[in-house]
Amino acid sequence: MREAERGTARARGLTQQLLTFAKGGEPVRSAVRLAEVVREAAEFALHGTAVRCEFDLAADLWPADADKGQIGQVVQNLVMNAVHAMPTGGVIRVELRNEPLLANTRPPLPAGNYVRLQVADSGHGIAPEQLARIFEPFFTTKEQGTGLGLATVYSVIRKHQGHVTVESTVGRGTTFVVWVPAAGEEPAVVANSVSPFEPLRGRALFMDDEEPIRRMTQTLLERLGLEVTLATDGDEAVREFAMARVSGRPFDVVIMDLTVPGGMGGAEAMSEMLKIDPGARGIVSSGYSNSPVMADYRAHGFRGMVPKPYRLAEFARTLREVISDGVGGGRVG
Numbered sequence: 512m513r514e515a516e517r518g519t520a521r522a523r524g525l526t527q528q529l530l531t532f533a534k535g536g537e538p539v540r541s542a543v544r545l546a547e548v549v550r551e552a553a554e555f556a557l558h559g560t561a562v563r564c565e566f567d568l569a570a571d572l573w574p575a576d577a578d579k580g581q582i583g584q585v586v587q588n589l590v591m592n593a594v595h596a597m598p599t600g601g602v603i604r605v606e607l608r609n610e611p612l613l614a615n616t617r618p619p620l621p622a623g624n625y626v627r628l629q630v631a632d633s634g635h636g637i638a639p640e641q642l643a644r645i646f647e648p649f650f651t652t653k654e655q656g657t658g659l660g661l662a663t664v665y666s667v668i669r670k671h672q673g674h675v676t677v678e679s680t681v682g683r684g685t686t687f688v689v690w691v692p693a694a695g696e697e698p699a700v701v702a703n704s705v706s707p708f709e710p711l712r713g714r715a716l717f718m719d720d721e722e723p724i725r726r727m728t729q730t731l732l733e734r735l736g737l738e739v740t741l742a743t744d745g746d747e748a749v750r751e752f753a754m755a756r757v758s759g760r761p762f763d764v765v766i767m768d769l770t771v772p773g774g775m776g777g778a779e780a781m782s783e784m785l786k787i788d789p790g791a792r793g794i795v796s797s798g799y800s801n802s803p804v805m806a807d808y809r810a811h812g813f814r815g816m817v818p819k820p821y822r823l824a825e826f827a828r829t830l831r832e833v834i835s836d837g838v839g840g841g842r843v844g
Contacts, residue, residue, distance in 0.1 A: 523820060526798070537806040538578030538670055539816070542694035545575050545582065545607055545626055552586035553605055561600030562593070568607045573693040575626045580818075581667045582691065588660040589630040589687050596634025596685060604631045610690065617690065620674050624693035629686060636681040645677065664689075710736035711827070713763030713834055714755070717741055718748040718780065719796070720771045728766075728821070735827055737764075745775025749783045756788055764834050766817070769797035769804055778804050781812045792833050796821075 546568045553564050575582070586605075593603045606629040614622040637645065646665040664687075668675045671691055679685035715737040719725050725741050732739045740755070740762070742748035748767060755761050765784065767777030777795050784791040795808050798819035808816040815833040817826050 519820060523798075537803055538581050538667070539806050539818075540576050540578050540671070542574040542696050542698040543577045543579045543582070544572065544698055545577070545628070545691070546572055548579055548583055549586050549605060549607060549628065552583040553590045553603070556587040556590040557594065557603075560594050562597055562603060564590070564603045564605050566605050568605075569609060571609065572607055573609050573624060573626055574696070574698050575691045576694040577671060577691050578667075581671075585664050585667050585689065586628070586630075588664050589689075592660060592687075593630060593632035593634060593685070596632050596636070601633055605629070606631075609693070612690075617674065620690060625673070625690040626693055628689040628691070630689075631684060631686040633684040636683055637677075637679040637685055638681055642677065642679055646675075711830060711834060712736055714738045714740070714760065715830075716748060716751055716755070716762045716765045718743070718745065718766070718771075718777065719768040720744055720774065721768075724768075724819075731821070731823070731826070732830075735830065737830075743774075744771045745777065745780030745783075748780050749775075749787075752784050752791070753787055761788070762791075764792050764794060764830060766794045766796055766830075769795055778811050785812050792836060794829060794833055 549568065550566060553566075557564060590603060590605075597603075606627075608627045608629075610625045610627040612620055612622055612625055616622070645661050648659065648662040665675060668689055668691070673689060673691045675687065675689045677685065677687050715732050717725065717728050717732065717739060718741075719728065720743055725743070729739045729741060740751055742751050745767070748765065752762060752765065765781075767780055769777045771777075777793075777797075781791070781793045781795070784793065791812075793813045794815040794817055795804055795811070795813045796817050796819060797805055804811045804813075805816060805818070808814075814836055815829040817829050
């Protein structure tokens, strides 16, 4: 089961990488401590290779204003690029530092606080005529390369309002440096005292256009203790929501897929539900990170967000927080 989960995570990562490159992949940003993210992503990328990493991660790092998953993609791509440059093995040096920048210190970055990531290898290096093209989509010098790895790095960092540079000498190695804006707040502290299996109480409306996902999620929600009603699109979800309210048995939480081909999606349905009940508590769900709704779900009337594929602990925690958010105004505890 663990290997199957890892395989699913790798498939998700590749899909998100393709979406990030193809559709923009707006980052879902929050205050993130990068040391753990960088170490985990780098070690994952090195699995099964003859290359190892040496980490130099400052102990006083500022939290970064970043999408944790997308920054993980950046690290994996940079590390894999270094691995390909050292086919017989070697050492990759990974550094994280705080770096305050004054105006015009590092164009095009504005003045401010940044977290700087450096990934250096001692591989075969990149020829000068190729160096100017390495961030171009589909440009690759590898026999089995896709040309998406470094293009994705560039796209992700640009959308984080950051910057990436590269220096390389043929026969001596390559160094990538990435700047990510520092966050103005500390990461939220997640309480781990509550087991994800501790029963929830209430009624949930779940909307998704794919029947296997509806069936799987219904089982998951019921095992968590919720009474579940299903809907296939936004129109049906709004009708179920309105009828439940009229009957005196309103839903305590609504979980909706963001995109429904040919039908009303979650964002529009949430807007309609809020007209019916301004206290409606909605969670948006999607496998796509390119929507501004996922990046700023509260601005669209949602109180929580769960990316696909679902992870039980994250899903249960979000459900608990959103349902608890209604205590005093609803009927759940």
